[in-house]
Amino acid sequence: xxxxxxxxxxxxxxxxxxxxxxxxxxxxxxxxxxxxxxxxxxxxxxxxxxxxxxxxxxxxxxxxxxxxxxxxxxxxxxxxxxxxxxxxxxxxxxxxxxxxxxxxxxxxxxxxxxxxxxxxxxxxxxxxxxxxxxxxxxxxxxxxxxxxxxxxxxxxxxxxxxxxxxxxxxxxxxxxxxxxxxxxxxxxxxxxxxxxxxxxxxxxxxxxxxxxxxxxxxxxxx
Amino acid sequence: xxxxxxxxxxxxxxxxxxxxxxxxxxxxxxxxxxxxxxxxxxxxxxxxxxxxxxxxxxxxxxxxxxxxxxxxxxxxxxxxxxxxxxxxxxxxxxxxxxxxxxxxxxxxxxxxxxxxxxxxxxxxxxxxxxxxxxxxxxxxxxxxxxxxxxxxxxxxxxxxxxxxxxxxxxxxxxxxxxxxxxxxxxxxxxxxxxxxxxxxxxxxxxxxxxxxxxxxxxxxxxxxxxxxxxxxxxxxxxxxxxxxxxxxxxxxxxxxxxxxxxxxxxxxxxxxxxxxxxxxxxxxxxxxxxx
Numbered sequence: 001x002x003x004x005x006x007x008x009x010x011x012x013x014x015x016x017x018x019x020x021x022x023x024x025x026x027x028x029x030x031x032x033x034x035x036x037x038x039x040x041x042x043x044x045x046x047x048x049x050x051x052x053x054x055x056x057x058x059x060x061x062x063x064x065x066x067x068x069x070x071x072x073x074x075x076x077x078x079x080x081x082x083x084x085x086x087x088x089x090x091x092x093x094x095x096x097x098x099x100x101x102x103x104x105x106x107x108x109x110x111x112x113x114x115x116x117x118x119x120x121x122x123x124x125x126x127x128x129x130x131x132x133x134x135x136x137x138x139x140x141x142x143x144x145x146x147x148x149x150x151x152x153x154x155x156x157x158x159x160x161x162x163x164x165x166x167x168x169x170x171x172x173x174x175x176x177x178x179x180x181x182x183x184x185x186x187x188x189x190x191x192x193x194x195x196x197x198x199x200x201x202x203x204x205x206x207x208x209x210x211x212x213x214x215x216x217x218x219x220x221x222x
Numbered sequence: 223x224x225x226x227x228x229x230x231x232x233x234x235x236x237x238x239x240x241x242x243x244x245x246x247x248x249x250x251x252x253x254x255x256x257x258x259x260x261x262x263x264x265x266x267x268x269x270x271x272x273x274x275x276x277x278x279x280x281x282x283x284x285x286x287x288x289x290x291x292x293x294x295x296x297x298x299x300x301x302x303x304x305x306x307x308x309x310x311x312x313x314x315x316x317x318x319x320x321x322x323x324x325x326x327x328x329x330x331x332x333x334x335x336x337x338x339x340x341x342x343x344x345x346x347x348x349x350x351x352x353x354x355x356x357x358x359x360x361x362x363x364x365x366x367x368x369x370x371x372x373x374x375x376x377x378x379x380x381x382x383x384x385x386x387x388x389x390x391x392x393x394x395x396x397x398x399x400x401x402x403x404x405x406x407x408x409x410x411x412x413x414x415x416x417x418x419x420x421x422x423x424x425x426x427x428x429x430x431x432x433x434x435x436x437x438x439x440x441x442x443x444x445x446x447x448x449x450x451x452x453x454x455x456x457x458x459x460x461x462x463x464x465x466x467x468x469x470x471x472x473x474x475x476x477x478x479x480x481x482x483x484x485x486x487x488x489x490x491x492x493x494x495x496x497x498x499x500x501x502x503x504x505x506x507x508x509x510x511x512x513x
Contacts, residue, residue, distance in 0.1 A: 006321045066307045070315075072272070073305030074322035075295040075367070213289075216273040219303040 003076055003084035007067060008091065011059060018055060019099070022047050030107065038118030044107040045100070045122065045180040052096035052136045053173070059092065060143020064151050064212070072217050082212055086205060089140040097133035104128050122181055130190065131176045134197045138172025141204045148211040151218060168204045172197040223248055224269065224369070224401065229278035231264040231425075238264035240425040241278070246403075248283075248368070251395060251415050253433070254405040256422035257505050262405045263301070265422060266373050269403075270299035282369065295324060298367035300358040302374045308347040312340060312357060316364075323365050330394075331364035337386055351378030359387050363394050371403045376412075388412055409498040419497070423505050433497070440500045441477050444470035445490035453485055460503035472503055 029043045063085045071081050105124045111117035146165035150158030175193035178184040187193070224246040231239035239261040246252060256262045267273035269280055271288045280287040287293045306315050312335070320326045335342055338356035340349075349357060355378050362372050372391075376384050392415055395402055406412050413419075419436055421428040431439070440460065443453055447469040454462075458474040472495055482492055495503075 003322070006318070009321075010318070069305045070307060070318065071322065072294075073299070074319050075297065075365075076322060077271075077289045077291050077294045079289055080291060214274045216267065217305070219301055220305065220308070 003071065003080050004087035004091070007063070007071075007084050007088045010067065011062075018051060022051055023103075026103070026107070030110070034111070034114070034116045038116045038121075039111055040118045040120040041180040042104055042107060042122050043180070044103040045128075045178075048096075048100045048103050049132070049178075049180065052100055052132055053139045053169075056089075056092055056096065056136050056140040057143040057169070060089065060140040060145075061147040063088070063144050064147035068151065068212075069217055069220065078213055078215070082209060085144060085208075089137060089144070093133050093137035093140060096136045097129045100132045101128040120181060122178075122183075128178075130194065131178055131184075134194055134201070135172045135176050138168040138197060138201050141201045141208070142166050142169040145204050145208050145211075148208050148215075152211045152215050165204075168197075168201045171200040223281075223283060225281040225284075226265075226269065227279050227281065229265070229268050229275045229280060231261070231268050231273060232276040233264075238425055239268065239275075239422075242422075242425075242427055243278075244420065244427060244430060246401065246418070246420075248401050249399045250401060250417040251391070252401070252403045253409070253412065253416035253419045254403055254422065255407075255409060255419060255501055256405075256428075260422040260505070261425040262422055263373055264425075266299065266371050266403065266405060270297050270369075270371055272299060293369075296368045297371070298323075298362050298365035298369070299371045300362035300373065300375055302355070302358075302377050304346065304354055304358050304361075306346050306357075309345060311343055311345050313342040315346070315357075315361065316342070319361060319365065323367070325366040325368075327364050327366050330366070331360055334360040334364060334390065337390065338383060352380055352383060355379045356383055356387075359390070363390060366398055366400070368400045369403075370400060371405075373405045374407070375404070376406060376408060384408070384411065388415060391415060409501055410496055413497040421501060421504060428504060436497060436500065437494070438476060440472055440474050440495045440503070442470055442472050442493045442495055443485065443490050444468065444493070445485075445488070449485075449488045449490055453481075453488070453490060460500075461506075472499070474504075 026044050026047045033039060033043060068081060072078065101124065108117065108121070108124055111121065142165055145168070146162050149161035149165055153161070174185060175188055175197055226242050226244040229239060229242045230237065242265060254262050254266065264273065268275045271280070271294060274288055282293050285293065316328065316331055320328055338360065340353060340356060340360070346354065355375055358375050359372065362370055362375065376387060379387065388411070391402065404412060404415070413433065416433045418431065419433050420430045443450055445468065447464065447467050450469040450471055454471050454473065460472045460474050462469065462471040477492060485492060
């Protein structure tokens with residue numbers, strides 16, 4: 001039994017659908033936008049960059065709100081589940097980092113071949129891989145932490161805990177996020193920003209552990 | 223062997239289970255009985271590690287159960303509200319159980335689906351209350367877990383489905399002996415399945431006995447009021463009824479043949495009481511009086 005693999009399998013179908021939709025939208029969008037002239041931004045970063053944030057946030061929430069009860073109900077301990085969630089989060093973030101970077105590189109190559117890469121188009125070497133990974137991981141961790149607050153406490157306490165739960169997102173996106181033009185906040189150099197982001201995400205993971213390691217398995221409504 | 227040592231379960235200041243100590247030998251069918259709010263579900267939650275007790279320990283085969291992977295794998299706890307996602311299809315729930323539970327018997331699960339006439343393509347949200355209960359039973363039995371706990375799994379099931387459930391529990395238990403704990407309010411319906419009965423009352427164990435022993439524990443005595451009064455003196459009377467000059471009392475204890483002979487000579491009639499009647503009488507007493 002591999003709990004991480006099982007968790008990822010649960011999301012495989014929807015992930016493939018989202019990937020297919022993203023590719024179609026990005027391809028069609030690219031064709032349409034280039035009718036107006038050379039691209040000055042990356043359409044792929046608009047689509048895939050958003051999915052890397054908001055879908056991972058949603059998956060993080062689902063880990064606790066949907067899967068915790070189901071997996072523990074099938075003989076998985078809390079510890080095993082939380083370790084599996086961490087593994088799944090790392091793999092999802094790595095997968096997005098690779099997909100966003102590869103898609104950006106492909107888009108850049110296609111635009112270059114068709115002479116549609118305009119001035120200001122973000123270069124891949126600006127560091128997609130090393131930025132998408134910690135940002136995506138921050139969103140995922142925030143999703144898990146926010147849902148853990150709701151699972152552990154009463155709803156109104158859960159609502160209050162959304163703010164500290166969102167800290168990994170705020171730090172990762174604030175320090176390492178970049179937009180479709182490749183523009184970065186540049187508040188700090190990359191390595192200190194990466195270190196701070198990973199430390200905050202790790203602290204959030206520790207908070208998730210503290211909230212969940214002995215939490216009662218709440219029953220579903222109804 | 224399941225051992226609960228001084229298990230206490232609290233919800234804030236409210237104590238749901240108070241210092242419960244129990245020893246349940248393996249490979250038997252247990253009935254856990256108690257009124258609403260008596261602490262049955264909380265006790266089962268502690269027993270299956272769904273809830274960490276505020277005090278005390280749960281040992282299974284001598285090993286601490288909480289967060290023990292080997293024990294978690296060998297435990298199936300089916301609650302009245304299923305631990306499934308409402309949007310999942312039944313087939314999806316089965317696939318997940320198949321991946322996570324080493325002892326999952328997919329062929330048996332499919333056979334039970336047919337028995338309870340459940341469509342594997344249906345989503346959990348589309349099932350009626352009774353069908354959800356039947357699905358819970360399927361998940362619990364097909365898990366083939368050495369410790370299977372079914373908490374009020376009959377809820378919403380019609381009489382036919384309940385009968386099928388009782389038959390299937392017994393048949394599967396005989397084919398694959400394991401520890402099965404059933405919590406229920408429909409005592410008379412399911413009493414024949416139980417080898418031992420545990421009665422909880424206000425978070426404490428009121429009694430824990432072999433079912434056969436329990437069946438002989440109480441009896442009714444009826445007849446002329448004066449004769450019944452005379453007989454009842456010195457016995458633990460659990461309940462009584464009067465109609466004119468006739469009185470009937472329910473007595474806690476075992477019948478002594480000599481007493482029966484003397485009573486019958488005085489015009490008294492003796493009769494057994496059912497498990498459910500005994501349960502009702504015991505749990506409607508003040509706590510100290512019923513111990």
